[in-house]
Amino acid sequence: MLTCDETREALPLLALGAVDGEEAGELRAHLESCAECRRELRELEAVASAIALTVPGTRAPESLRARVLTRVHAEHGERAAGTLAAAGVSARVGWPRWWSRRRLWWATGAVAAVVVVGWAAFLQVEVLRLDSRNAWLEREAARSREVAPVLRMLAEGRDVVSLPMEKAPSLESAAAVVLWDPEYSRCSLVIDGLPPPPRGQHYHLWLWGPSGDRFDGGALQPQGGTAVVSVDLERWKRSDYRVVVALEPAAQPTPVLWANLVTR
Amino acid sequence: MDGQHASDRELLERIGRGDERAFAVVYSRYADLVYSVSLRVLRDAATAQDVAQDVFLRVWREPWRFEPERGKFAVWLASVTRNRALDMVRSQGRRRAVEYRPPEDAPEPVDGSAEDPQLAAEVASDTRLVRAAMSSLPEEQRRVVELAYFDGLSQREISERLQVPLGTVKTRARLAMQKLRLTLAGLVTEER
Structure with missing residues (x-):
């Protein structure tokens, strides 16, 4: 040793x-x-x-790079194929490796696309659902805004004038009344049993003045045949006027509901 | 190129996960070094390329073989290349009777990577350090080291080649390695 x-x-x-x-x-x-x-x-x-490290520096040929990287790429493909095979995924024998690899990428991309599209569709549905809910809430809020003055008039015990509205024959089954508070120059239309308007038309509220002037009260949006609309009559304080519900659009708007008010 | 500023260790970890881009970066960094070492030992461009390819494939297949705590990747890689090239020499039964002559047109140090100036500078610095250490050796000591390391000659073959006693070969080798050890202590223990 x-x-x-x-x-x-x-x-x-x-x-x-x-x-x-x-x-x-x-x-x-x-x-x-x-x-x-x-x-x-x-x-x-x-x-x-x-x-x-003391060797003289010599540039490696470019061809060597291609050789090595190609070989590594091929081995990587074999490794991936082996992994897939081990996982129970069959590979098509005889297809070039780059094709298998490309297929794998395509498959991955397709799955990702499906996920993205599915997610986008879900979000779209959610957005529509939320939009619908928001619209309903807005309608409810609008209705509340319209109804609130009516309730206030009644609750405060005001001297409210109740005027049943005249009806066209097509709205014979409807019940419509104008609740008018002359002191505060407000009125509310309360309509029930309003039939659906003809296709392509809607109910529209107008205030017609004695000298032909008109105030656009906007489209009525009845819910289940019921509509409540409140109008500020301040600008009409000293004139007679007519509350009119008409079907629009029409060449000649024809009142289907109306009531004549006379300001003090 | 992706990952060109990553450390060797990071790249090797990525290679272990099958990252071809990381491998391409490592190749770009060290292709010249590996090829130069292979060519220095084999003195034949075609065989040197074969060995260089084998070395890089080994890095691809077994990146975990590099142990960072044992030194720098460049040193390890160059050493692996030298060993593989010598194996090739021995497997072919080739022994060169003619001593290696370095090229006369003062070649640049192997740069490690043209795509990463910082790394290139670092590798070039290491190379200069080792070259300076080797250059500082007396000629007779350096020849013993080179004949053993690059030509794979045994101590007896060196003795015959230089026509000096075996004891002289041992003494020259010992003195040379002592000096190199002092000079290169930092290089062989650091990790990039």
């Missing part, structure tokens, strides 16, 4: 790979039992490794 000193004498050449044969065997035998010499050898091997 070699001593540590004898071993260390030979370690530099061993680290350089220049010791072979029987001597190398003797050195290995000593190293197996000597941690200190093993550590010494590791350090010398590390130094020897750095010697490789």
